Amino acid sequence: MLLNKAIYFLEEKGIITNLIKNYSKKDNNHLTSHEIKTIIETILEHCKKEPFKNENAENFDIGVIYTKSKAYKKRKELGEIYTPKKIVNYILDKIKYSKCSDLKYKRVIDLSCGCGSFLEGAVIQSINSYRQDVFKHHKKTFIHTLKEAQQIINHLQAQIYGIDINPIACILCQINLHLKVIDIYQFISTKIKDFKPLNFKIFHLNAYRLSKLSNLLDMGTFDYVIGNPPYLFSRDIPPEHKHIIAAEKFESKFGQYDSYQLFIELGLKFLKWGGKLGFIIPDSILALSNRRIIRKYLYEHAKIKEICIVEESTFKKSVISNVILIVEKEEKRHKRENNPILVTRFDREQSILLNTIQQLLIKKWRYRFLINLKSTDLKILNHLHDNFPKIIDLIKNKSYLVLLNRGIELTKKGKVFFCEKCYKYFPLPRSGQRCQMCDHHFKKKHIETIIADTLSEIPEKERAMFKPYLYSLQRYTIIEQKYINVQKKGISYKDMEMYVDRIIIRQLSQENLICASYSREILLCSQSYYNLKIAHSSIAQFNNLYLLGVVNSYLLSYFFIKSFGSYKQLFPRILIHNIKNLPIKIPTTVKERKLADIIIQNVEKLLEMRNITSTRAEQYQKEINSLIFEMYDITLKERTYIMDFIATQKKR
Template identity: 40%
Template sequence: MSDFTDFLIERGLISNLMKRYKINVKDNEVNDFILKMVENLSEIDSIERYHREQGNDQSFDLDTVAKWYEEIVPHTQRKTIGEFFTPIQIVDYILKSIGYTDKHDIENKKLIDLSCGSGSFLIRAVNILLKKLIKQIKSKENSEITPKQAEEIITKIKDNINGIDINPIACILCQVNLYFTLFGLFKIIVEDNKDYHIAEFSVINKDSLQYKFTIKYDYVVGNPPYLFIRAIPQEYRKLIEKLPLETNKGQYDYYQLFIEIGINILGEGGTLGYIIPDSLLVLSNRKIIRKYIYHSTRIKEICYLGLGFKDPVVSNVILVLQRESQERERLNNKILIKQALKNDQLEYYLKQYNIGKWDYKFLINLTQRDIIIFEQLKSGFPKLIDLMNDSPFKILISRGVELGKNGEIIYCEVCNKNLPLPKGNLVCYKCGSSLNSNSIDKIIVDSIPKELENVYVPFVYSLNRYVIRKYKYIKLGVEGINYKSHDVYKNKIVIRQLSQENMICAAYDESAFTSQSIYNLKIIQSNVLEFNHYYLLGLLNSQLLSYYLIKSFSSYKTLFPRILIEKLWSLPVKIPESKEEKRLANKIIDLVKKISISCIKDNNLYIRLQNSLDSLIFDLYNISEDQRLHISNFIKLGKKSN
């Protein structure tokens, strides 16, 4: 048995694995791939032996093996199941964060990866446990490992290191990688006992969501699949929603189900470490899993990574949780918040009970000063949604015409109606029939065609803060297009979903229609004269409310989130009540009218007026001088990075 290849062939391990995972042994493509990987592993073995002979400490290049897997399994297939390679430094960081190190008592602790892939987490965990066990033996006997001791180590690893993956090829690769990692021990055993039976490790080819777990684990680790509900096949979605889970409701993502299952299979005090999208932190659709985490674990750490992988355009966080049944322990827990993997990066602690006060949003971007400002705004002022539900006021928020701002439509001959032009394939979203590209038309134009003045009306094509930058015209009365009630567009504030210089972008408009990417906010009824559109426009375009929106809904730092209706609902709105407050409100109204004119003509004047406006709004909301400076500096920092 000269090398790793001979070891696998002589022992029939590859054919055994293919039988175990029900891979057709006649599948030439799979066979070729497995053999290629074995050859590459053998090359690594030769290189490692050379370096060891030269006195160099060279370890198994796990990243190289993972990249081979990525090369052979197409990107589209991996993306379909939400599977992505985990960089080794992240694997190491997670294992250290959950306490799986050779300095801890891990000899009899069970670890599992619910989406193990080719084995990134398992191989590193095996190396850690191996180091721990060998160190124990040598400290007692000060001698080389005996065949019996090698067998005991292998058995210990089989009993305690576990993996599951839905992809049988990944399971085979994981097994081969584990064989390679422990090749030195197998050589010691087989040289003494050629009849030694080499069994497979605990790597199960099952769907983790449907698997029936019978034991509890001390550690759950991994990089669970990222797959939004729309990307999950309809039949499988039905199956998922029948599972006895709490978080498989609404607009869920695949990874949140893995979080719930991971927590469920932990024993009391057990620890979970995942790398997941940062959509977990504040996205309204993820509230259900945040609430579940809050009520069942101590959140030990949230480490913000940003764009963690080369393939997906996904911003990531590392999440470390500890199973905890005692409410007092959970509420008193302090969460470690970190910006990056390095120890010298900014870190601080956040009390877990705050999350309950923040409607279960993981606002890891809040400093202690932010928390004080937030509590002041939340306790002292009604939300916009409160005013919408309050009888003295009647306020409406609505999107515009359900159509892109370019106005492209297409006619469906089956439905006998027009519909907005689909972004992807030309398929009718109502009846599913194919659409003819010759039936594409455009109902938003630069100028009104002759003799059609009664058919077209003004349309907000683009806007800046306080001013409509460009109007076009939209054709009315097209069958199949959802225009909304014409009353929606009369005397309203228009709000862009995207920010302008990292601030809310809103303007006043009297009657123009808008697209679905613009919100129309209108005060239909108010029992306070000063609470009108110009006053509310001033609040919306203030530093204070932009700061509040960013801090409430952005995952981290100063990035402005896309505005959704529920985010507007949450804004704290000051109703002027006292004589002094109404005096300030009238000054705000006058300034907004002046700014709406000056922002077109004189930028310096616009800046001065906006500063005056912000100062008045800070006064209305009782924001102290040091708080004002903090908010202004935050907004300025956002403008620079925008």
């Protein structure tokens, strides 16, 4: 049936009026009933006109018109992003929805259904399943009797469920689902003149209200959970929703969470054992430290069947990289641990197999989804994990005194403000002029800059208040330093002893390598740098210069990228917990101490050089890398593999 005729049919049957009435009842709607009615009628009027009116109603998605009528930025803020049909079909195929022989008895739910892209796909797949079943019995027509038509509609309305917080989306989802079965409605109408189609089970609810959902829908009874959940970082979630989340029993709501991880947890709660979930989500789930809690939850509750990398061009205007996650809820631990995870890449409408990983490895990797690791990577990383203490181990070891911290919490330009109520100085907030401690409003006259470019610009009588301050750094080189006032009450300068005789590690890489240098004299720094020092060691060679050579080595950059990076192979920002997990070789034997002495000599030469890119400097670094490989007992074949990998990284 043509789209304009299908819309008229639904209007004549009173379906549109009924939907607007039903979804306008809620007290917590941000829209009035009149606004809802106006928006829906405007969208439907577009459907009746060119270029849409002659579209096939069964293949048309009204959500396309809705998304065009709303700015992308606004939809992104609400987590309302249209999912391409090829992604929907891929997910339905991978959860084996389309291959299920008894589909009419299976229940599927989309917890953030929007206009119904995924549920439309489920309805189409279900109808195709019924159609194939009919043809198996050698019937010439799809619908043979009124009873058959009614059974199809009854089965669909019993198996399809959706939830969305937006009443407009709920109405459009209902309309879309009705359109998918419009020909069946028409057939029934020829037999029953006063036929009134019932609505589908699309609930206008806040999915974060876990307790309410538990009462309304039977948790643990669904066969499939599908969808494209909203992606909202915890700081961007509206306060009223945060209060709901805090009051509910979500296990993954702690720390700096993202809304999509709550939907993953919720989806698994809805599934029965053996049920399958298919979501498209940001690739931040793979290795970002803040997502560890949901990765661990997945590991402990499901077999991760597939992680599929989605090309960025799949979503128009999107700046987020996505992966498709396919999991099966599994109660037995041994089945989860022995499960092979397929790593694929979505290419048009097919997947290309890139790798296969045993799920048990995820636990060994501290619940990171390191999908880019090959067998050689696994061998090297296991060797480094199993045979060398990590920096965190050395910090805890009383035989040494190893210290690690961040610099001063301060903006790059060193702007601070004085709060008259707290009577203290604080770093200038990113936005607004309110004290984050007491909410007191401060004026522009209370803002100061406590960093000076040179000593000459500081009044002579105030120079004693200032200390050298690191402004920029490269590998083995302090590029630029300024001066910072260290006598502003309220600013956390940290322990001054940490700024003397220590390694300085930059958060950002240099040519995709760890970037660290050394300062013997006092040199304060911002939180963009980490301070690492060996304050005491009974082994003379285990000192800060040796440790700098280890930290800046190709081996540890390789370890860092493979352990904390993503499938993109890009060098991620260094976090303090990453540094804590770096494996460190302590020179203990006579031979190892001799090698360490040579490493220290080369590091000293590099620190004295102004041109770190010179041929001689590169030779020193090459010798350090070779000695580090020997210290860590890396085979010649593995060294070549690592060096080739680093070479490709530096080119990027």
